[in-house]
Amino acid sequence: MxxxxxxxxxxxxxxxxxxxxxxxxxxxxxxxxxxxxxxxxxxxxxxxxxxxxxxxxxxxxxxxxxxxxxxxxxxxxxxxxxxxxxxxxxxxxxxxxxxxxxxxxxxxxxxxxxxxxxxxxxxxxxxxxxxxxxxxxxxxxxxxxxxxxxxxxxxxxxxxxxxxxxxxxxxxxxxxxxxxxxxxxxxxxxxxxxxQDCETVYYSRYFRFTDTCELPRTSVATLRGEFADGWFIGFPGDHDTYAFSFECHPDNRNARALRHTSIWEAVARGIPALAPWVDPANGTPLEGVQVMAGNRxxxxxxxxxxxxxxxxxxxxxxxxxxxxxxxxxxxxxxxxxxxxxxxxxxxxxxxxxxxxxxxxxxxxxxxxxxxxxxxxxxxxxxxxxxxxPVPDEDKAEMARQDLISAALSGGVLHDLELGRAFNRRVNLVGPADAVLDGTDLVRHAERLRTPA
Ligand SMILES: Cc1cc2nc3c(=O)[nH]c(=O)nc-3n(C[C@H](O)[C@H](O)[C@H](O)COP(=O)(O)OP(=O)(O)OC[C@H]3O[C@@H](n4cnc5c(N)ncnc54)[C@H](O)[C@@H]3O)c2cc1C
Missing domain, CATH: 3.50.50.60 (FAD/NAD(P)-binding domain)
Structure with a gap:
């Protein structure tokens, strides 16, 4: 009807x-x-x-x-x-x-x-x-x-x-x-x-590869890591575009300067993994720094x-x-x-x-x-x-999250089944919480975390 x-x-x-x-x-x-x-x-x-x-x-x-x-x-x-x-x-x-x-x-x-x-x-x-x-x-x-x-x-x-x-x-x-x-x-x-407040501020910028760029372009998708004020992550885009985001805690006063393009660039240039990607020889910015906070x-x-x-x-x-x-x-x-x-x-x-x-x-x-x-x-x-400190009522959930992140971050490249579990999680192939549903995977993850 x-x-x-x-x-x-x-x-x-x-x-x-x-x-x-x-x-x-x-x-x-x-x-x-x-x-x-x-x-x-x-x-x-x-x-x-x-x-x-x-x-x-x-x-x-x-x-x-x-x-x-x-x-x-x-x-x-x-x-x-x-x-x-x-x-x-x-x-x-x-x-x-x-x-x-x-x-x-x-x-x-x-x-x-x-x-x-x-x-x-x-x-x-x-x-x-x-x-x-x-x-x-x-x-x-x-x-x-x-x-x-x-x-x-x-x-x-x-x-x-x-x-x-x-x-x-x-x-x-x-x-x-x-x-x-x-x-x-x-x-x-x-x-x-x-x-639940995400307590994260994003400072991001898009670039377009220059014609002369010789960087392995697809590897932008695997660029991620920590820096002094938080995390950075790379994003592949369409039509030769790519982006980086810095993710910082809102109380981090240092990080607030990242909203200025010159500071954002200087910080990116100071991170060896990022430096080549923000080099004007390899990428032309499409915009200034985009800032977003207050997500929940x-x-x-x-x-x-x-x-x-x-x-x-x-x-x-x-x-x-x-x-x-x-x-x-x-x-x-x-x-x-x-x-x-x-x-x-x-x-x-x-x-x-x-x-x-x-x-x-x-x-x-x-x-x-x-x-x-x-x-x-x-x-x-x-x-x-x-x-x-983790409140008592949250300890069991935090232990569960700890196991998931240890298993998925440590195991991905060395263990195909955990690699698949990681991909199911990040890609939401199945419900978000089904990641370590198989008891075997949990045991496997525990073994990886505490090697004999
Ligand atoms: C910084 C940031 C990064 C993100 N990165 C990712 C990512 O990497 N991958 C991912 O999958 N998701 C990401 N997301 C989440 C994604 O953007 C949202 O989940 C998605 O946009 C939700 O779609 P939606 O249609 O519910 O809302 P929206 O896309 O926000 O659409 C809401 C629409 O409602 C309209 N509207 C609002 N109020 C009114 C009104 N009163 N009258 C008429 N129209 C109105 C708006 O103009 C808008 O078009 C990100 C979000 C943020 C904030």
Missing amino acids: SQRVLVLGGGIAGTAAAIALARRGHPVTVVERDPPPADPTADPFLHWPRRGVPQFRLPHGFSARARNLLLRHAPDVLARLRANGVEEMNLFKRLIPEDQWVAADDTFTNVWARRAVFELALRLTAEEEPGVEFRCPAVVNGLRFDWTSAGPRVASVRLADGDVLTADVVLDCLGQRSPMSRWLAAEGIRVPTEV SLRRRYVIDGQPVVLGLLSAGDSLCASNPAYGWGSAMALTYAFAAGEAVDVGGGDPVATALAYDAATAREADAVYRESASMDRARIYRITGQ
């Missing part, structure tokens, strides 16, 4: 959901505050103003899960990326001998693209979809509810220009700072939310004790569950929720309770796992950096 769907927010989750829903026969309107890409043939990194997405020009790695989901649900988006010259890369297969490959290793292939380029492919595909209409630039600024015997139900959505829109299903894809739970709270509707892992719950807290409303992407950007899971999860929303609207068949429960059944286990792993890894790092 066809349902009219209003998607709030046209980022990764909203645009993918629009494609998924329209292809299932549901007419979709996407309300997005930013303008559309003015020239779809121009580099969107430079020419698509996306103030609604503060991380638009910060480095993104697109995990294998993101690619696997596109292959399954929207292969034309992947085809569009390929046609635009975007590369896919399976570093795991590249690093191990060919006679050791197994079929499942194919699930570890990543997409090497800047976020702007990845998002543009989704956007252009959605724009071509007959059942999708974009209303942009247009700002959502509130909802109205009807109180039914089954609970509160979304009646309409208000836009800043005064227009009021109605739909059978509203999908909140407004991102990590979505005001939805605030709007709901104003009506007395509580959305239980867990939050977050999990909002819309179904409590088997009951939806509100009807006619689903939440997808970062507004439902956000993780630390450093783990590179957000876009893949945004696609996961988007495609699940398409299925849930079908399964619900016009019944808002059935739709909410079908969506929760499809997404809650994974969202819980992503939140738990992201927040736990962050607490482990924060205890280490700040020297805070």
Whole structure:
């Protein structure tokens, strides 16, 4: 049964959901505050103003899960990326001998693209979809509810220009700072939310390889390490681009100077592993330093004790569950929720309770796992950096995280099974917390940690 769907927010989750829903026969309107890409043939990194997405020009790695989901649900988006010259890369297969490959290793292939380029492919595909209409630039600024015997139900959505829109299903894809739970709270509707501050500031910069660069270009993907004020990590991009991010604790006063391009460059030049990559002979900067702080892992719950807290409303992407950007899971999860929303609207068949429960059944286990792993890894790092003692109630979880990180960082290059476990974890091939599920792997990891 066809349902009219209003998607709030046209980022990764909203645009993918629009494609998924329209292809299932549901007419979709996407309300997005930013303008559309003015020239779809121009580099969107430079020419698509996306103030609604503060991380638009910060480095993104697109995990294998993101690619696997596109292959399954929207292969034309992947085809569009390929046609635009975007590369896919399976570093795991590249690093191990060919006679050791197994079929499942194919699930570890990543997409090497800047976020702007990845998002543009989704956007252009959605724009071509007959059942999708974009209303942009247009700002959502509130909802109205009807109180039914089954609970509160979304009646309409208000836009800043005064227009009021109605739909059978509203999908909140407004991102990590979505005001939805605030709007709901104003009506007395509580959305239980867990939050863990990432306590990380990112100082990033994109470059483009020069024609004369002779560096082994793919190895930018494996460049990572510690420096005096935190961590650095390399990101491969599309069209000869690549990026580095410094990740530092917000209390680190020294690190704050990294927002100045000259200091960022001087620090990068002082790190032997990074120096050649920031040498003007090898790479030309595309931008000054991009700084981002204030990210949080977050999990909002819309179904409590088997009951939806509100009807006619689903939440997808970062507004439902956000993780630390450093783990590179957000876009893949945004696609996961988007495609699940398409299925849930079908399964619900016009019944808002059935739709909410079908969506929760499809997404809650994974969202819980992503939140738990992201927040736990962050607490482990924060205890280490700040020297805070681990509280008793967190000791078991910290011991678990310690085992995972010792196993996965120590074993990757020496042990294929742990290498595969590492790749499943970083690529979210399977739930985020399933990494050492096999008892054998746990024993194996313990042996590696405490050699006889
Ligand atoms: C610094 C940083 C680095 C990251 N790196 C990675 C990475 O390497 N790999 C990865 O997978 N993920 C990464 N992420 C996470 C990834 O960016 C998000 O998970 C992803 O963008 C979530 O998609 P979304 O659609 O939920 O939200 P968004 O992409 O944020 O989209 C939200 C949309 O809603 C619109 N909007 C907001 N408010 C309104 C309103 N009132 N009215 C109308 N429209 C509105 C915005 O303009 C925007 O288009 C990173 C995030 C950050 C912050």
